[in-house]
Amino acid sequence: MNMSRLIIDCDPGNGVPGANVDDAIALSYAAKCPELDLVSIWTVFGNTCSDQGWSSARRLLESLQESTIMVRRGADEPSCGGREHWIRNRRQAANDPQAPGQWRRNDPTRPKDASTGSTPATALAPAPPISSAHDLAQDLLATDKPTTVAAIGPLTNLSAVISKEPEAARRIGRIYVMGGALGFGDLVDTNFAVDPQAARTVLESGIPLTLVPLDVTRTTHLSQERWELLLGRADRTEAPWASDIDAWLAPWLHYSRRTRPVDGMWLHDLVAVAAASQPSLVRSETAEIAIAPNGKLHRADDSTLPAGSSQAVSVDLVTAVDNEALIDSWARVVLRE
Structure with missing residues (x-):
């Protein structure tokens, strides 16, 4: 089988109170997908700090029994703007009266109650120093084969x-970016809002x-039921990690369906990774887009495009996703249904 060489650049939050877990859903898919050769994970400040993301990614790979995938701790602050607003938002979520009990009980990074007979979670080494751009580049330079990057x-x-x-x-052969919002009024999605200058550079x-x-990822939906x-x-024999996944996914479902306009959670990041391996899951079109200074995404011919926006850029714009097929694919790959 001709596997696509893949690097995922992400901000995972599995096991981190207040943090979204959709990165971990996407990572678990990439790690187990037979069409993808996941060679490295880079963590970045966003949903979590890069050291927390590094620990979350390492623990996830340990749970999935994947020992050969590199995890690099990347940038721990945006190239423009600050961190405090985003850290404060996550802390507020972690302290929300509707959620913290769930996170405390189910956080897989905490030792289990001795009365259950379970062993404590395996301790991880402290997060490594931040990798420079030169360090990250080594994952791309390691082969002449084009590498796909899912950002x-x-x-x-x-x-x-x-x-x-x-x-x-x-x-880099192709970049799959989960980010940007064309609709939703003035809303700027978190990935572009944290570092709009970086988003512009990549686009x-x-x-x-x-x-x-x-606009597309909010049409996805995984309910508690x-x-x-x-x-x-x-299949608990082929996928013994199912309970570990539930330990970090269930608390987020509990919190998300109480604080967001969705009965469960959105699968934002999974769409980008699945599109890299199964293009039939999505519909797309060639589009000319531009990004405003604050990270807001626009069609290039939008008359409301603010001054200082990027030049028009041609991209393969995903316009729809088959939610049921997406979930079924993830379950087959990760849970071995």
Whole structure:
């Protein structure tokens, strides 16, 4: 089988109170998908700090019994703007009276109650120092084979590699970006809002790019009921990690359906990774887009495009996703249904 060599640049939050877990759903799919050769995970400041993301990614891979995938701790602050607003938002979510009990009880990074007979969670080594753009570039330079990059967090790492390591950037065959919002009024999705300058750099890089905007990912939907059905059908022999996934997914479902206009959770990041392996799951079109200084995405011919926006960029714009087929594919790959 001809597998696509893949790097995922992300901000995972599995096991981090207050943090979305959609990165981990996408990572688990990529790690187990037979069409993808996931060689490295880069973590970046966004949904979590990069050290938390590094620990979350490492723990997820340990649970999935994947020992050969590199995890690099990337940028821990945006290239423009600050961190405090985003850290404050996550802390507020973690302290929401509707959620923290769930997170405390189910956080897989905490030792289990001795009365259950379970062993404590395996301790991880402290997070490593932050990897420079040069360090990250080594994952691209390790082979002459083109590498696909799925960028499902803020684009700080990828922007730095493109700007500072042009030879490595030339090894990127295509970038799949989960980010941007064309609709929803003035809403700027988190990935572009955290580091809008980085998003602009990546979009203007000239590297072939598939863009998966919030407009599409908000049409996805995993409900609590559907998750319980999937979990019940999981092959516990072939997928012994199913319970570990439930330990971090169930608390987020509990919180998301109480705080967002969705009965369960959106699967934002999974759409981008699945599109890289199964293009039939999505519909797309060639589109000319531009990004405003604050990260808001526009059609290039939009009369309301603000001054200082990027040049028009041609992208493969995902316009729809088959939610049921997406969930079924994830369950087959990860839960071995």
